[in-house]
Amino acid sequence: MLLERIYDEDLAQASYVIGCQAKGEAIVVDPRRDLDVYLDLAAKNGMKIVAVTETHIHADYLSGTRELAAATGATMYVSDEGGPDWTYSDAFVGAVRMKHGHRIALGNITVEAVHTPGHTPEHLSFLVTDGAQSSDPGFMLTGDFVFVGDLGRPDLLDEAAGFVDTRFAGAKDLFASLRDRFLTLPDYVQVLPAHGSGSACGKALGAIASTTVGYERNFSWWSRYLKNDDEQGFIDELLNGQPDAHAYFARMKQQNKIGPAVIGDEPELIEYTSERLGAELADDSVIFVDTRHNGQVHEGTVEGALNIPGVQKAASYGAWVYDPETEQRPLVLLAASRDEAEQMRDHLIRVGIDAVRGFITSLDGLDLVVPKLVQPEDLDGFEHVLLLDVRNKTEFAAGHLPGAAQLSGGRVLWNLDQLPAADAGTIVTYCQSGVRNSVAASALRRKGYDIAELDGSYNAWVQMSGALPVAA
Structure with missing residues (x-):
């Protein structure tokens, strides 16, 4: 056997x-x-x-x-x-x-x-x-x-x-x-x-x-x-x-x-040039996926990009930020090679995201923006309308920042009614180390929210403050 x-x-x-x-x-x-x-x-x-x-x-x-x-x-x-x-x-x-x-x-x-x-x-x-x-x-x-x-x-x-x-x-x-x-x-x-x-x-x-x-x-x-x-x-x-x-x-x-749709033979992925991708981003016909670690994303990324960091958790994080039932625009991935892009597509189809059109191997030639960050030592004086913890509720119960509200990263996009209006002011978001925070923050920015990520997230705040976390 x-x-x-x-x-x-x-x-x-x-x-x-x-x-x-x-x-x-x-x-x-x-x-x-x-x-x-x-x-x-x-x-x-x-x-x-x-x-x-x-x-x-x-x-x-x-x-x-x-x-x-x-x-x-x-x-x-x-x-x-x-x-x-x-x-x-x-x-x-x-x-x-x-x-x-x-x-x-x-x-x-x-x-x-x-x-x-x-x-x-x-x-x-x-x-x-x-x-x-x-x-x-x-x-x-x-x-x-x-x-x-x-x-x-x-x-x-x-x-x-x-x-x-x-x-x-x-x-x-x-x-x-x-x-x-x-x-x-x-x-x-x-x-x-x-x-x-x-x-x-x-x-x-x-x-x-x-x-x-x-x-x-x-x-x-x-x-x-x-x-x-x-x-x-x-x-x-x-x-x-x-x-x-x-x-x-x-x-x-x-x-x-x-009954899930049967895919059959998948079309070959398009390898984009910066000129083609720039044009399609300008007319909002595609969504760019930045697959780098949040530390690199924070140095500059494409405006409106979703952050799905790497192949290994692409299905898990992809399903947090892209809803194929409401989103029709296809995805273009940042990938080191065609093989890496195909691997990432395989992960995404495991959660029903069948919309990967192509990939690009470099950000050279694209207009970049730097996501808004706030340092832990500056948080008290930083003007914001909400401090949002995007970890699981069990993590939140074990300890969180004073005054924070909890809404896990895998639920944020489907529960926007629990947030202030997009034009109400800045929302500061955090997770444990910053990875999940960057994923969730990228989805909220695409929805028009003014998001500032707490740099280093919960771990950095605890290290900076030396204070005991607030338990629920």
């Missing part, structure tokens, strides 16, 4: 390729939309991808299930649990709709769907049995159900998808799924989750790639509540202290249910 974990550090998301080497067939679980990693792995192992599935309707990235099926002819398998509100649309043409206990056979391998609601009502986990070795399952792909050291949060439907108080029913479902599905398995079953440390789909995800049923049974934070049959204690602790849900999650949830 082949079982490969494909991990995206940007979104802290894992997909899996499971293959029967005897028959040369493979299934992909929870794929992203840029497919080369799966196609290359299958080719390397002499396998054909014949099936593709996903654990649930995802909120943090745009699923590649339809994309992979279109590229390979693989059969799609999707959940048919959770009721009519959680049914995949008719765009999943030919998809097999699975109930609890449905089995997918690949030669000696069996992949069995297990309904594990809680994170979402339709959520499935997959028990994997290598029939060449055993008649019993040895692996469970748990999606957003059980993570290493944590559980999938049940409040995302409230936080990101517009539902009201579904978190309580979700938490109860999660308790039951653990009791009736997960803890009935043998201790040796290996647990392979869909996310790792850094994901907003839980509050304390471990950085280790996998765990076992036995380890979680004995050492997880939630195990004592199950042992004592303390459902209310479990619910209270589960829901307490969850991080902010990024606003783009609502778009992902809707598009993944309806």
Whole structure:
């Protein structure tokens, strides 16, 4: 049996390729939309991808299930649990709709769907049995159900998808799924989750790639509540202290249910000259993306540029500052090479940003502006209408600048009604070190706000003042 974990550090998301080497067939679980990693792995192992599935309707990235099926002819398998509100649309043409206990056979391998609601009502986990070795399952792909050291949060439907108080029913479902599905398995079953440390789909995800049923049974934070049959204690602790849900999650949830657009072969990126880019910026027909670190951006950037610092977190930060549902103008990236620009495009399409038109390798010849900064020692005397903390609410609660309001960077663009009017005066923004602040500030400037970034952000202010931070 082949079982490969494909991990995206940007979104802290894992997909899996499971293959029967005897028959040369493979299934992909929870794929992203840029497919080369799966196609290359299958080719390397002499396998054909014949099936593709996903654990649930995802909120943090745009699923590649339809994309992979279109590229390979693989059969799609999707959940048919959770009721009519959680049914995949008719765009999943030919998809097999699975109930609890449905089995997918690949030669000696069996992949069995297990309904594990809680994170979402339709959520499935997959028990994997290598029939060449055993008649019993040895692996469970748990999606957003059980993570290493944590559980999938049940409040995302409230936080990101517009539902009201579904978190309580979700938490109860999660308790039951653990009791009736997960803890009935043998201790040796290996647990392979869909996310790792850094994901907003839980509050304390471990950085280790996998765990076992036995380890979680004995050492997880939630195990004592199950042992004592303390459902209310479990619910209270589960829901307490969850991080902010990024606003783009609502778009992902809707598009993944309806069916993400199939991209197919992507057009070649245009390599821009400074003259062409300058002309298109002048008539406001494109948006420029400055991909440098905020320290370089602060020395001068293109007016109206979005700051998405580098390839490695392009999907995460790109979804903070560009909403493809409201923005029609394509993107031109600053990139060292065509290859780097294509890598960044791959990251952006993982969150449904399909509008990258081209790239430019230098700022030479372009008109630049210097973003407004305020030094920590000058903040008290600096005139502003709002001091805005763009970190997560959990960071804010642990300590913040006196008088600051909190609105996380992943939600700013969708909650402008919580800010003063754009012409009301200067807003001073900060995060922990300055990276997230520069991203959020660039989006607000494009919306017409007068933004001054606190240079060095929270860390610099604490170092300068020597004062204890204000706790919420």
